[in-house]
Each structure stands twice: as structure tokens, then as C-alpha cells.
Amino acid sequence: MAKVRTQDLTNQFHMELIAGKDGLHREIFMSEISRPGIELTGYFKYYPKDRLQLLGKTELSYYYDLSPDQRKNRAERLCTDITPGIVITRDMDVPEELIESCNASGVPLLRSPYKTTRVISRLTNFLEAKFAPFTAVHGVLVDIYGIGVLITGQSGVGKSETALELVKRGHRLVADDSVEIRQEDYDRLIGSSPPLIEHLLEIRGLGIINVMTLFGAGSVRSHKRIALTINLETWDQKKQYDRLGLEEEVMKIIDVNIPKITLPVRPGRNLAVIIEVAAMNFRLKRMGVNAAEEFSRRLTTMIKSGEPDLESEFDVDGD
Incomplete structure (x- = not known):
């Protein structure tokens, strides 16, 4: 304290x-x-x-x-x-x-x-x-369309590179590598950067870069409320990943449960765009628009109406 x-x-x-x-x-x-x-x-x-x-x-x-x-x-x-x-x-x-x-x-x-x-x-x-209760989390915090997104994952999975791409797309960096988090209310987590590494981003092979100097003052902010966590992990062929978006995971930080999304990482996936869309989709869900639930309702309605060849039309389990 x-x-x-x-x-x-x-x-x-x-x-x-x-x-x-x-x-x-x-x-x-x-x-x-x-x-x-x-x-x-x-x-x-x-x-x-x-x-x-x-x-x-x-x-x-x-x-x-x-x-x-x-x-x-x-x-x-x-x-x-x-x-x-x-x-x-x-x-x-x-x-x-x-x-x-x-x-x-x-x-x-x-x-x-x-x-x-x-x-x-x-x-x-x-x-x-x-x-306020305090903790530190290994990850990257980015402000995406007003949503504080905490990106976590093992070292070397590509968190900082993804954050750099997000900054280039017009979003704002809050903290890289270490995110200091304070619970300022029973359901409010505020993330910030340690003073030593504020505005800095570490890119393997390139070194330390100053985001504010390269991209301007509008590319950074000092603190942001955390609303969503996205965990990056190496793609596991044996693991079943959520394809519809109906599963709701949470990550508990101090005493607050934050919605969590797990994104598998493999060559060819544009993580910055996916995370950007995830933030926009999260905003829509808070406004009452849930595409996954809407699809589920449509599918249920078609099944009850006896539509033929539903398995071939909606290949939920295949590629």
C-alpha cells in the first residue's frame, strides 16, 4: 500500500x-x-x-x-x-x-x-x-476504440508486435511488458505503466522504441480502465477453440472478473485486426447486439421449422 x-x-x-x-x-x-x-x-x-x-x-x-x-x-x-x-x-x-x-x-x-x-x-x-489494491500483470494494455484491452500470453508470443501494429492503426498504448493495475472500485480496474518504461515498447530484434516520439502524443495515454482481456497462445491442433463466440470466459484480477478471449497464434493470422474486431464486438455486446446469440436463435428456428440439409449448410464442427 x-x-x-x-x-x-x-x-x-x-x-x-x-x-x-x-x-x-x-x-x-x-x-x-x-x-x-x-x-x-x-x-x-x-x-x-x-x-x-x-x-x-x-x-x-x-x-x-x-x-x-x-x-x-x-x-x-x-x-x-x-x-x-x-x-x-x-x-x-x-x-x-x-x-x-x-x-x-x-x-x-x-x-x-x-x-x-x-x-x-x-x-x-x-x-x-x-x-486501492494493487497488482502487476505481465502483458500489454492498449486503448482500442475506447475499450481498455489487456493482451496477455507467454513471452515471445507476439504481444508487443501486435501492440505496435495496433498503434500504427491509430490506437493508443498504455503499457508494455508490465501493467500496474489498481482496483479503484469493487468492479473497476485501472491499468497504467511503471514510470521507468512509460511510452516504451520492446520489439525483439529491434530493441526499445519510444512510441510517443515516433507516433505522436495521440498514440499513448497514461492510464485506462481494463474492460477486456485477450490471451494469445500458440496454436494447438489438439485443442478445440471457440468458433461461435457463445462461450464466456473470465480472468480474475484482484477481486474483479474481466471477460476473457483466447486467440490462437499461427502464421498468417493478422492478430491486430482480430483484436481490433474483438474490441468492437465487445462494445456491440455491451449495447445488446450479440451476433453469436443471434446466429444460435436463427439456427434453432430453422431446425424447428424442419429445414433440410442443415448440417451441410451450417458446418459448425468442420472447416
Whole structure:
């Protein structure tokens, strides 16, 4: 899991540091954000002190209605030795008692000019992305017609060469050789490239090439949601491959099942075109158009109607 410190929030969201600069190194351990409303009334029994605290217009309005002694008490109790920081929204004036408590305890006090809801949303998305489950997969990730296609297979099967042909056909490379994947939601996988090999493609016999330099900035992108996996394998004469497209395989990455297609590789097959069509067909299926199911329905209808010589007309098992 990546380490996130309060300093990262000031860099990412350009927040103003009001007090507690000694605590900018404090680490944030969770993506949940607390709005200490009931704590301002004096009830701290279940105070989530290890979360980032956020004070909006409602909380500060109530805070200013308290007596001076109560305001000092609440500010001191909000600032603990493990509180990663306190954020004030809407560019509101910061209470002096809170500034003094943050400086004394070393709790960073930050201020944002944006509305409370927007700040919560952006902070939560940022933290959830940082704390998302992570893994790395050997393969190539390409954006094909808006579909993130993860191409896998044994080393030397032709993944990078296929990706190069796809880039030449106008699609965009995300990562080659190693794809870093984060699960940013229960069903959302985001793939990206390690910084060391970003925009680079390895072609055996040719070496390392920079895709962005050769084909332009429109040929690459930094990250993409993975929607489909295509596994390339050497053609096995003894293996029966799906010819109709009715079989649905999945590949489990972290906790998410991604649709999977297995493509046999042999001389004469244009893998780039096949993968391109597979991505388009996947889009059609998501729109409710399934050619394989439509063919199956037609065949069933003809069988029920008693059409002759169906086996010779629809040679499903032969070549």
C-alpha cells in the first residue's frame, strides 16, 4: 500500500497551510474522512481521531456559538497525536483557538476555497486511488476504440508486435511488458505503466522504441480502465477453440472478473485486426447486439421449422 502524507494533499490540491507545519509529515492511513459534528457538542467517545477531519460551514457555525472555554476545549480535543490533519472549506475564517491547538499539537491545519461537498469528493477519490489494491500483470494494455484491452500470453508470443501494429492503426498504448493495475472500485480496474518504461515498447530484434516520439502524443495515454482481456497462445491442433463466440470466459484480477478471449497464434493470422474486431464486438455486446446469440436463435428456428440439409449448410464442427 502506498504511503500518503498530509504534505501530499497540499501539493495535490494547493491547499493553504494555516497552522501545524511541524506535522506535515504525518501519514494518512485511510480514505475515510470525518466531519466532527457530534464531537463539537462534547461527545468524543467514538471520535475517529486517526482520520482526516473536515470542518465546513455547518460545523464552524456551531463552533462559533460555543463559549470561549468550550471552543478551546473542543479545539484541543480535536487535535490528537495521530490526527493527520484538519481541513477548513469555503475559505472561511479560522478560529484562533483552533490555530493555537494545531500549532501546539503539530496537527496540520489546511484551508481550501472550494465547497465542502467538492472537497470531500476530491479528497476521497484521491485517497481511495492511493489505497486501492494493487497488482502487476505481465502483458500489454492498449486503448482500442475506447475499450481498455489487456493482451496477455507467454513471452515471445507476439504481444508487443501486435501492440505496435495496433498503434500504427491509430490506437493508443498504455503499457508494455508490465501493467500496474489498481482496483479503484469493487468492479473497476485501472491499468497504467511503471514510470521507468512509460511510452516504451520492446520489439525483439529491434530493441526499445519510444512510441510517443515516433507516433505522436495521440498514440499513448497514461492510464485506462481494463474492460477486456485477450490471451494469445500458440496454436494447438489438439485443442478445440471457440468458433461461435457463445462461450464466456473470465480472468480474475484482484477481486474483479474481466471477460476473457483466447486467440490462437499461427502464421498468417493478422492478430491486430482480430483484436481490433474483438474490441468492437465487445462494445456491440455491451449495447445488446450479440451476433453469436443471434446466429444460435436463427439456427434453432430453422431446425424447428424442419429445414433440410442443415448440417451441410451450417458446418459448425468442420472447416
